[in-house]
Amino acid sequence: MSRALEGIRVVDLSHVLAAPITSMFMADLGAEVIHVEPPRGDDAREFGPFVGEAGKNRSGYFISLNRNKKSMVLDLRKEAGKKILRQLIEVSDVLLENYRPTTMRKLGFSWEEIQEINPRIIYASISGFGQYSLPGYDSRPSYDMVAQGYSGLMSITGPEGGQPCRVGSSVGDIFSGHQAAIGILAALIHREKSGKGQHYDGAMVDGLFAVLENAVVRHTVNGEIPGPLGSRHPSITPFQSFKTKDSWIIAAIGNDVLWARFCEVIGREDLTGDPRFRTNRLRTEHVKELVPIISEEISKKTTKEWAELFAGADLPFSPVNSIKDICADPHIRYRNMLVEIEQPRVGRMTIAGSPIYLSETPGEVYAPAPLLGQHTEEILRNILNYSQIEIDRLKQEGTISGEV
């Protein structure tokens, strides 16, 4: 089976999470991703959980994000390292990085300079506040947490009336990683017609701001300042978790047809006729009166009992699954969303699969994550036509390195 992005080469200067998500999507879809790491390695190699023999010194975190990629170690503080990077840029379709904007400029790889090396390249940058930004913002260091706090997302996540919470996964990085993939692929499509590359300038703060959905319009339209609502949806009701006899169940009643059926299942057909609850808009206005009535009913049965009743009535519902529950879930297994890989120096391990289900060219995990600099020599030899003598000299100078 062929892969969608076969033949596309990505020079990937990324680290940790945001841009590595972008190159993960591209590698899963068949692009050749060359992850260029500094001699000390991508910072993510130091993040837990750790696996493998010899003191469990391999990062499971790094492995899960860097499957399917190649690793090359280049010391970009050395002129010889920069020269190799320039040669890679010449023969690649995409250059990806998520350093601070000032870092790449200082290294001599601004968009102006890169265009001169290869005018057809798509240069994708992800940073906290963007390349094109207010004075000083381009040198501001950023992490997911910074974007979650700065963007406003944290202020609407958490218990109602309580302390703002971080989303349990690093969505500030991960959304901007998705958005960069969209930008790069759109730019590749455009290049077919224009023949020209371009610069993608992603900002993590913007990426999260763009997905606040109704919170933004509620403020711009009504001056509202949305706060955290626990598990409740701000404009759809009832749409939240309720405590059952033994745990929690989510009921997601998204329209009036479902509402009528829901009332029947919980034995409160009388609510359907109640003028306070007739439409979604009214139910949301009267949420404080409605939720105690429903909670009272839901507390009378177990999660399993309600699950059967809700399923029987074709209502949208879910238990609140733990990570253990979902990793053992038959749906996740059936959809191949957990895959086993044979990881060098580690052995068999299980990581999340690709959500990009394409019938002819699905995203796939087809190779493990690389050791640090595992492909340095191979890339110099096969892509850039370096001789073994040159390679040995670069190694001796410390410009390149690699585990074998």
Next chain:
Amino acid sequence: MSRALEGIRVVDLSHVLAAPITSMFMADLGAEVIHVEPPRGDDAREFGPFVGEAGKNRSGYFISLNRNKKSMVLDLRKEAGKKILRQLIEVSDVLLENYRPTTMRKLGFSWEEIQEINPRIIYASISGFGQYSLPGYDSRPSYDMVAQGYSGLMSITGPEGGQPCRVGSSVGDIFSGHQAAIGILAALIHREKSGKGQHYDGAMVDGLFAVLENAVVRHTVNGEIPGPLGSRHPSITPFQSFKTKDSWIIAAIGNDVLWARFCEVIGREDLTGDPRFRTNRLRTEHVKELVPIISEEISKKTTKEWAELFAGADLPFSPVNSIKDICADPHIRYRNMLVEIEQPRVGRMTIAGSPIYLSETPGEVYAPAPLLGQHTEEILRNILNYSQIEIDRLKQEGTISGEV
């Protein structure tokens, strides 16, 4: 300025949020998106906040998601409506929908049938559990809340030791919307070589499972069951919000170099030498001892004072911004992440812009959201070459309609 996806036509049967996010990205990038709505309209037209005159009867939520798109009303319960949809499919590049899998099959638009109409089309479906799924799962209704609960994301979001919380925006829908855009664009690139379309089968549950990042490996590697951690990161320390004298500030200390500088700024250089805190891995192991020490120091100054100190030391930090703060933020304004549109029947309103910053073909808001069926006649006339007599007959039969 040209747009990246100019010349690509999308027939968009989507509703509410997941697939509308996909078509929003595509429309922002210049694709012609024809949002085909049932006579009662996309459900999102009933979701608040409401704007406009005549009883504030327009959904600001719908408007923010459907800018740049066209709207056509087709009654797909009628054979004549299906016929028009088939004709649209014949002349389009992408067909997008997020009904339950069984719905499209019942209507006669399974992937097998659509391929026969147009073998070059990319057919993208988003559903809760996927088209290819365990028996019964393909007819399961789903909403964002269901995916947040089912995927495990809710179980790791919320106060430490407390009740699981929903992420404050509908990330179950929004991630799968991003992923479908990635799948579609990759499939369009592949079609250049293969000449063939394919089916994208997105599942909201899979889409969220795929972004749980370290939570999954921590379980598969160590058998851990991660729970909610408030604002704290599970494997980077210190990386959370701390209470200042007057509010909250986030410190995101992602590596050992930053750690040394952070200790200096808070006046606790002694911590750098403490063997419990020497590396990120050690700090994470000893988080329960470390956080009280830091909290004590941070409580001594205001957020503004710490912000200046952290900025001076080039440390990653952020205040926890409210939605009001971020909507008034100079960075968001500078990056054009809030744009004003002139919306018919509403007037001027402000919505979030596009995060897809491409230097030559940026994502842009260039048109307001359509009235219900605003473009029905225009599309029949200009794209499908219907005569006015035919159009009038379809209108009379109730197959088509449209606000003008």
